Amino acid sequence: MYILLAVVALLFFASMMLDSVKDGNCLHLYDNWPGPIHSFDTLGEFYNQDTHNTPAPRAFNPGDKACIRTVTGSLGVAGLSIFTYLQAVGHSDAAVAIAAKAVMVPDVTLYPYRLTNQPDANVSVADGLCAVALTAMDDRSYGWFWTGGICPSDLISALDGTFPTDDSLVAGDFTTVALSADAIGFGVIAATTSAVGYADAAD
Amino acid sequence: MLYILMAVVFMAALGGLFADSTKDGGALHLYDNWPGPITEYKTLAGFYSAATHNIAAEDTFSRGDKACIRNPGTSLGIEGVSIFTYLQVVANAGVAIAAKSVCVLDATLYPYRVTNDPDSCVSVADGLCAVALSAMTTLYWGWFWTGGVCPSDLIVAMDGTFGTDDSLVAGDFTTVDLTDDAIGFGVIAATTSAVGYADAAD
Numbered sequence: 001m002y003i004l005l006a007v008v009a010l011l012f013f014a015s016m017m018l019d020s021v022k023d024g025n026c027l028h029l030y031d032n033w034p035g036p037i038h039s040f041d042t043l044g045e046f047y048n049q050d051t052h053n054t055p056a057p058r059a060f061n062p063g064d065k066a067c068i069r070t071v072t073g074s075l076g077v078a079g080l081s082i083f084t085y086l087q088a089v090g091h092s093d094a095a096v097a098i099a100a101k102a103v104m105v106p107d108v109t110l111y112p113y114r115l116t117n118q119p120d121a122n123v124s125v126a127d128g129l130c131a132v133a134l135t136a137m138d139d140r141s142y143g144w145f146w147t148g149g150i151c152p153s154d155l156i157s158a159l160d161g162t163f164p165t166d167d168s169l170v171a172g173d174f175t176t177v178a179l180s181a182d183a184i185g186f187g188v189i190a191a192t193t194s195a196v197g198y199a200d201a202a203d
Numbered sequence: 204m205l206y207i208l209m210a211v212v213f214m215a216a217l218g219g220l221f222a223d224s225t226k227d228g229g230a231l232h233l234y235d236n237w238p239g240p241i242t243e244y245k246t247l248a249g250f251y252s253a254a255t256h257n258i259a260a261e262d263t264f265s266r267g268d269k270a271c272i273r274n275p276g277t278s279l280g281i282e283g284v285s286i287f288t289y290l291q292v293v294a295n296a297g298v299a300i301a302a303k304s305v306c307v308l309d310a311t312l313y314p315y316r317v318t319n320d321p322d323s324c325v326s327v328a329d330g331l332c333a334v335a336l337s338a339m340t341t342l343y344w345g346w347f348w349t350g351g352v353c354p355s356d357l358i359v360a361m362d363g364t365f366g367t368d369d370s371l372v373a374g375d376f377t378t379v380d381l382t383d384d385a386i387g388f389g390v391i392a393a394t395t396s397a398v399g400y401a402d403a404a405d
Contacts, residue, residue: 033237034232034233034235034244034284034286034351035241035271035284035286035350035351036240036271036284036352048307063273063284079256090389106400106402109242111230112281112400112402113279113283114353123373123374123400123402123403124372124373124375126374127397128234128375128400129400184307190392191392191393192375192391193375194375194393195395
């Protein structure tokens with residue numbers, strides 16, 4: 001009897017802390033990265049193999065920002081997406097590689113344009129700066145990240161679908177949170193956290 | 204005598220608890236909370252000069268104009284974008300405005316007027332702050348650091364530390380009232396807005 005009760009209690013607590021997901025169409029990022037935005041007509045003008053996921057910045061500088069408008073919205077919604085050129089830092093234990101849709105925050109190595117998907121080695125999870133990877137990224141490589149506006153899933157199909165959350169998301173402002181799965185996702189803001197985006201509905 | 208001694212020790216302890224502190228500008232990054240388009244410049248002289256900074260009336264630039272330039276970070280500070288906004292300043296009667304003075308909206312209720320006086324401002328811990336680049340004359344106009352990395356490689360007077368209230372933690376910070384009649388940076392609370400992001404605690 002006691003064993004059964006313990007199992008039920010454990011299952012209850014596990015469900016309380018279970019991560020969840022939210023469709024990218026419902027997630028809109030605030031444009032919190034400082035800097036002017038350059039507007040482009042096509043993705044290929046700034047995002048390609050020569051300038052994305054490279055060990056050193058080439059055509060762009062860390063902190064450069066670009067934006068492009070999705071008109072049709074065959075995947076996702078129509079609107080403006082903003083991107084920032086940043087450096088990725090991989091997991092020191094390589095437990096979770098950086099892939100498309102990885103949610104990242106400023107890395108603990110203290111350079112403002114350096115991001116990590118590591119929830120245990122960052123400056124602070126629930127603050128105003130976050131970026132979402134567009135592809136798999138190598139450790140210390142530079143590339144473009146989704147940092148504002150609507151999810152660019154119509155432009156980059158790898159971003160279509162759901163993004164990780166901690167099952168606390170409500171309609172309205174959200175911030176970045178440490179997930180139970182050794183990753184960073186989105187969750188509800190608290191008293192001393194800053195919003196990184198806006199959700200249409202709860203997760 | 205013993206009571207006096209105890210009181211002195213108690214006061215010293217309290218003073219220690221609330222003592223101001225500092226944080227290096229290389230670890231402080233301001234959010235770009237001032238509304239408006241940003242004009243990019245290749246050189247600081249393109250917008251910041253004796254003719255356009257700390258002057259009695261707006262001329263070449265207008266209130267709320269914003270400029271940005273990359274701080275090289277090769278000699279001082281770190282590499283990145285620094286953003287500046289053209290504002291009017293009201294000086295604190297007790298503390299002159301100098302380079303690195305942290306300012307917030309002045310109590311005279313004009314949105315582009317800032318002050319370094321914590322006792323005569325709209326509200327200390329809200330989303331708009333501006334940091335002086337030089338000594339400023341009261342009611343004069345000029346450029347202020349309002350976003351991005353600290354421009355210490357461009358303006359040497361911005362190199363070094365900034366005032367904090369010893370509450371700063373890694374992450375978001377806001378503007379706070381310091382003990383020495385000045386405004387600095389401190390940790391955000393429930394009803395305050397972030398003006399920037401710190402790499403580490405002060």
